[in-house]
Amino acid sequence: MVDSQNRRIVLANLPTGLPKTGDFRLEETPIPAPGANQVLIGVRYLSLDPYMRGVMSGAECYIRPTVLGGVIEGGTVGVVLLSNHTNFQEGDWVLSHSGWQTHDVAGAEELRKLDPTAAPVTTALGILGMPGFTAYSGLLTIGEPKPGQTVAVAAATGPVGSAVGQIAKIRGARTIGIAGGPTKVAYVKELGFDAALDHMAPDFGEQLAKACPSGIDIYFENVGGHVWDAVFPLLNTFARVVVCGLIAQYNDGGPFPGPDRLPLVMREVLSKRFRIQGLAEGDFADQRPAFFNTMGGWIREGKIKYREDIVDGLANAPEAFIGMLQGRNFGKLLVRVA
Amino acid sequence: MVDSQNRRIVLANLPTGLPKTGDFRLEETPIPAPGANQVLIGVRYLSLDPYMRGVMSGAECYIRPTVLGGVIEGGTVGVVLLSNHTNFQEGDWVLSHSGWQTHDVAGAEELRKLDPTAAPVTTALGILGMPGFTAYSGLLTIGEPKPGQTVAVAAATGPVGSAVGQIAKIRGARTIGIAGGPTKVAYVKELGFDAALDHMAPDFGEQLAKACPSGIDIYFENVGGHVWDAVFPLLNTFARVVVCGLIAQYNDGGPFPGPDRLPLVMREVLSKRFRIQGLAEGDFADQRPAFFNTMGGWIREGKIKYREDIVDGLANAPEAFIGMLQGRNFGKLLVRVA
Numbered sequence: 001m002v003d004s005q006n007r008r009i010v011l012a013n014l015p016t017g018l019p020k021t022g023d024f025r026l027e028e029t030p031i032p033a034p035g036a037n038q039v040l041i042g043v044r045y046l047s048l049d050p051y052m053r054g055v056m057s058g059a060e061c062y063i064r065p066t067v068l069g070g071v072i073e074g075g076t077v078g079v080v081l082l083s084n085h086t087n088f089q090e091g092d093w094v095l096s097h098s099g100w101q102t103h104d105v106a107g108a109e110e111l112r113k114l115d116p117t118a119a120p121v122t123t124a125l126g127i128l129g130m131p132g133f134t135a136y137s138g139l140l141t142i143g144e145p146k147p148g149q150t151v152a153v154a155a156a157t158g159p160v161g162s163a164v165g166q167i168a169k170i171r172g173a174r175t176i177g178i179a180g181g182p183t184k185v186a187y188v189k190e191l192g193f194d195a196a197l198d199h200m201a202p203d204f205g206e207q208l209a210k211a212c213p214s215g216i217d218i219y220f221e222n223v224g225g226h227v228w229d230a231v232f233p234l235l236n237t238f239a240r241v242v243v244c245g246l247i248a249q250y251n252d253g254g255p256f257p258g259p260d261r262l263p264l265v266m267r268e269v270l271s272k273r274f275r276i277q278g279l280a281e282g283d284f285a286d287q288r289p290a291f292f293n294t295m296g297g298w299i300r301e302g303k304i305k306y307r308e309d310i311v312d313g314l315a316n317a318p319e320a321f322i323g324m325l326q327g328r329n330f331g332k333l334l335v336r337v338a
Numbered sequence: 339m340v341d342s343q344n345r346r347i348v349l350a351n352l353p354t355g356l357p358k359t360g361d362f363r364l365e366e367t368p369i370p371a372p373g374a375n376q377v378l379i380g381v382r383y384l385s386l387d388p389y390m391r392g393v394m395s396g397a398e399c400y401i402r403p404t405v406l407g408g409v410i411e412g413g414t415v416g417v418v419l420l421s422n423h424t425n426f427q428e429g430d431w432v433l434s435h436s437g438w439q440t441h442d443v444a445g446a447e448e449l450r451k452l453d454p455t456a457a458p459v460t461t462a463l464g465i466l467g468m469p470g471f472t473a474y475s476g477l478l479t480i481g482e483p484k485p486g487q488t489v490a491v492a493a494a495t496g497p498v499g500s501a502v503g504q505i506a507k508i509r510g511a512r513t514i515g516i517a518g519g520p521t522k523v524a525y526v527k528e529l530g531f532d533a534a535l536d537h538m539a540p541d542f543g544e545q546l547a548k549a550c551p552s553g554i555d556i557y558f559e560n561v562g563g564h565v566w567d568a569v570f571p572l573l574n575t576f577a578r579v580v581v582c583g584l585i586a587q588y589n590d591g592g593p594f595p596g597p598d599r600l601p602l603v604m605r606e607v608l609s610k611r612f613r614i615q616g617l618a619e620g621d622f623a624d625q626r627p628a629f630f631n632t633m634g635g636w637i638r639e640g641k642i643k644y645r646e647d648i649v650d651g652l653a654n655a656p657e658a659f660i661g662m663l664q665g666r667n668f669g670k671l672l673v674r675v676a
Binding site: 054221224228243244245246249252254255256257258259260261262263264265266267268269270271272273274275276277278279280283 | 392559562566581582583584587590592593594595596597598599600601602603604605606607608609610611612613614615616617618621
């Protein structure tokens with residue numbers, strides 16, 4: 001414990017549209033002291049996730065919002081520096097929700113101890129953490145893939161999408177991965193998707209239709225925007241749309257210019273009996289033990305691959321976050337706190 | 339069997355917007371003769387239902403479409419005039435899908451024999467038929483009402499909506515019925531809904547918000563349009579939207595003028611984890627025996643009321659149908675074939 005101060009990044013302005021680095025501010029505050037049954041954490045990795053843009057919008061949300069002047073919220077992996085709880089010792093790795101700062105005090109009940117010999121600790125923020133569990137619970141519980149069905153996945157190189165596609169494949173589905181640009185598309189193929197498509201291609205819609213000769217049974221939505229428009233006409237009767245993210249519209253507050261697409265969507269929901277359902281992994285907490293078990297096994301057996309995109313330095317978190325909202329990350333985006 | 343000819347109404351034009359009487363044509367054709375194992379039916383009642391507008395649109399649909407020059411399709415109740423099948427005798431009442439005509443030939447497997455002493459035969463087209471089963475299966479299987487939850491129902495005096503509200507009440511939910519005009523609203527109250535609202539009132543949105551202090555857990559959508567706009571902001575986390583009908587937009591082919599409401603709807607689907615699902619009663623065929631049993635019991639016990647709106651004369655079917663699309667019917671709309 002060499003730092004004398006806690007360095008943290010707070011929300012300086014509620015962002016309008018795409019956040020700017022000026023919407024964030026780096027501050028120094030005294031390192032807090034742990035109270036009874038608490039521990040002091042030295043944060044080592046920040047998880048940067050698209051949902052955090054919504055948390056910064058000031059809108060009502062299922063996640064505790066980041067308030068103006070408050071630390072940017074988010075999942076973190078750190079090391080116990082001081083412990084007042086018998087379950088934790090100095091040097092233990094822990095998963096916490098400390099946000100964008102170098103130090104945090106937390107109660108034992110807010111922490112999960114990590115075993116660095118079982119899996120790299122960063123996986124607790126990715127494939128064995130929130131994104132991986134989002135993929136697992138959303139695909140299996142809401143999507144309900146059956147062997148031979150076609151599963152289309154947006155943002156297929158992202159930590160959620162890449163897991164969705166690989167789990168769907170394990171379950172015997174045909175998988176279509178959608179990503180932006182040739183490098184990501186190449187990685188989608190490497191992940192074993194049956195087809196990999198670039199949504200930036202001018203003929204993306206036709207390519208998608210060609211790649212889905214039997215239509216789409218499950219669409220795992222991470223994006224919205226023009227990817228949705230290409231997927232929508234291909235959805236089969238009884239299609240399930242798992243709405244996990246809408247990164248294409250997070251920066252846009254609306255009103256959105258016409259034409260109004262809702263009447264046509266509702267007409268098709270009715271005539272083809274779609275099920276469109278929102279996903280938050282926290283709703284499936286009872287499935288977590290099964291997830292750790294199953295996903296851990298798949299990773300050990302080499303059936304599931306994952307990719308991390310690690311940026312160095314707390315101070316670089318805002319820029320990395322803004323880049324992610326523009327699709328510039330490649331894999332699960334983490335910040336290594338220096 | 340006094341008629342010498344079959345009188346039938348065929349589709350003269352694919353309607354654009356609200357159908358006109360000129361889109362229909364009354365014809366006379368020879369009365370067909372039943373073949374082996376077939377029966378000749380004298381049609382007595384036609385069922386007029388909003389879904390039939392979609393069937394006339396030429397669009398792909400889960401129901402066999404009404405083709406240009408063909409008889410308008412629809413559920414019917416009739417009497418067996420001649421029988422070449424041992425299960426049916428002259429004078430038997432049957433449920434058939436004969437459409438808008440006075441006579442029809444059908445195979446035994448296309449018919450359900452009705453017991454006129456158990457319930458009025460017209461109920462086979464309403465509360466004990468397709469609309470009643472739509473309400474039952476859609477509310478219980480997709481809506482999943484829990485005691486104390488709030489269920490809002492559009493077109494609450496219609497054959498589906500009125501049943502939805504009453505079943506929800508039996509299941510312990512709080513029920514909000516939405517209808518057009520004071521006469522219908524008075525009937526919604528008579529049906530036992532906890533609140534009855536007129537969507538034509540200029541302050542309908544505020545009235546609805548006031549009537550739903552705990553928000554809306556289940557919305558049974560029969561209408562679309564401005565009723566949806568009032569309901570949408572009141573939907574609770576985990577709300578279920580049962581999309582059963584969209585009568586407000588059946589006559590409008592689109593494109594629909596902006597603003598585009600879809601991004602906001604998807605955002606809320608995500609942040610509040612709505613489930614929006616289309617309903618067609620045919621998907622729940624395995625629940626029909628339970629439905630007949632349960633709904634029959636509720637009717638005998640006086641727990642479920644229903645209302646029929648009977649128009650006389652085959653020739654008046656087009657006008658009655660057009661009126662229904664404008665909300666002019668009051669209860670389950672039937673045509674008594676003279």
